Amino acid sequence: MTTQAPPSTARAAGYARGRATREEILDAAMLLFGEVGYHTASLREVASRVGISHPGLLHHFSSKAVLLAAVLERRDEVDEAAFQADLDAGHDYFDALARIVERNAARPGIVELFATLSAEATSPDHPAHAFFQARYRTVVGSTTAEFERRRDEGRLRSGIDPDMAARLTVAVMDGMQIQWLLAADTPDDRPDMAEALRAQVAALLSD
């Protein structure tokens, strides 16, 4: 963030050790936030999973809210990068979306993170409230754009507004996460999230 340059060589902040445990903290925090939510998760628990004390954690992230912001930011970067890579590799927009879902289905912690947090962050004073507002705006925005493209090609089902189609699609992704998580201990009626997304898109497009 600062423009100030280190004395001689351009160097990443801190020592290698510090950067490493910082990453470990982010991993552990992501998992725990997913497991129990942001409010319920404690800094001591995160720290203990990394093998340090909780003031040790606060040395890297000055407060719990700062930790949360870092977790969300990094998580978004990873997903966004993979999504763009799929797009550049020639994949369909919705295919790329489904592939995100598929990848997440293999990492229950991430699914829990976003399902739990997006509900929690519904409160206007939640530290992640603005983050999720912005996130939904961009994702339904770009999905709307995609549906508009399909409509111009005559491939959107008649009588459906592209914006509504987009909202329904992301609603399906969120809603299926809950059904998927809730059925974690009864695998028989556990839905396939990616298949559900594809079925939803198919229902919204014509033919």
Add this chain to the structure above:
Amino acid sequence: MTTQAPPSTARAAGYARGRATREEILDAAMLLFGEVGYHTASLREVASRVGISHPGLLHHFSSKAVLLAAVLERRDEVDEAAFQADLDAGHDYFDALARIVERNAARPGIVELFATLSAEATSPDHPAHAFFQARYRTVVGSTTAEFERRRDEGRLRSGIDPDMAARLTVAVMDGMQIQWLLAADTPDDRPDMAEALRAQVAALLSD
């Protein structure tokens, strides 16, 4: 619950006053659980909103988990009764569903309750875990049955499994709740939940 009968006349448990504050407690708890979630909500806060002390609250509900169970149970009874009434009045199954959504849209507390809690109760050790598992089983079950009926009438879109259609439909309801809650302070891009549900059902049915 008990079969034991009072001495002479059949009488509701406790005094009138007690039953009244019990109701007040349930109302306040429902709102607060919706606002901040079950874990974050405190018995003292609920009690203070009713104007009593927190041991006073515990006199009516012996523990926090018991309170939660009572809130959910009562909420489900109310919704179920209204739903059945709509059905008996000759309304379409999906119309009746949409009317539930419409009613809830006028009571943000209820929407927050279920959105927050269903995500929270995702954890297997959450006191409401079993409740939500059962709830989803019955609601996607009955919705699946309805879609099967439509399919037999040739009104279900080809290539869509009734069970999948049901899951997508309830996923849309859940997912739209999050988008709706998240946009509470920016009414311009706040979706119409009932309209979304109707659009979703329309997309799943043929013609």
Add this chain to the structure above:
DNA sequence: CTTCCCGCTTACCACGTGGTCGGGATTCAA
């Protein structure tokens, strides 16, 4: 070798939590 910063620890703090205990009002039936 010295100096400085980084990584992290132990000890501590104020505070909010769910829950318990014992007792004082209030209310109802007899």
Add this chain to the structure above:
DNA sequence: TTGAATCCCGACCACGTGGTAAGCGGGAAG
């Protein structure tokens, strides 16, 4: 009017929370 049940309160408890203060050892840079 007595007596019992109900309703509710103030005080208390053990515990977990996020955050702070002070310091110590070790690696990096001059």
